[in-house]
Amino acid sequence: MAIHLASPDVRAKLEEAINEIFHAMIPVPFEHLDCVNAITQADSVEMFAILGFTGTKNGAFVIGTTRRGANEITAALLMLDSPDAIDADEAADAMGELVNMIGGNFKSYVTDAGERMELAAPAVVGGSDLRTIATQEAQDGITLFLKSAGEPLSLTYYVE
């Protein structure tokens, strides 16, 4: 059974992955805002965490957020009182782990559907336009928009 990006199941599985991770490990207020079938990102994004994959399909999971948003998530993961003490390396490391957990969680859905998916190591980059980061072969994608600790957060899943 092939997975189609337009399927409601894809959105539901991505939301499920985010919900599980935030409830288990990131105790900050968060809410789902919107979802579009496009490769895009939340406004004001300052950093991206990217987890590429190969297999039946090639593509990537990409989280975009602000530096403040990354600090808030990192502080919550580490149970620190203030996000102000988080340095750039720690924030990048934490965002890499976040996209890694999302990809690992979603992989179960993909493999259960009979497709192969091999995850790469996560990478974190600064930037403001996901279209400059996504490969030119990226054809189809879905982006979820959220608010985490009051900061914009987006999750894009795209395939080539």
Add this chain to the structure above:
Amino acid sequence: MSRILIVDDSGTMRKIIMRVIRQSGIDAEFEEAQDGFEALDIADSGNIDLILSDINMPNMNGLDFVRQFRAKHGPDTPVIMITTEGSDEVMERASAVGADGYITKPFTPELIQRTLQPHLV
């Protein structure tokens, strides 16, 4: 107090794991390694009660580490794999090289306590 070796290439994830273990109520002190090579060096020093190892790491991954650790140190020290991928295939590979259990990320203090405590008697 138990002495636990945390093997993960992410320094932040090592901190998170240590924080959650403490939060779970397990009384432990920690050693840290960022890949299998470092972990083998630390394991050689002895006195490790339990190892928690990631699977996907550069230089030497978790499965190769466990295979080499078991070959050198035998079956006595429990090794729990900690991974983002909860597929049967990954778990079978971990079991085949000598891992005693696994934890899938994300994890809670309750899951950590439930998985680790039986190995820390």
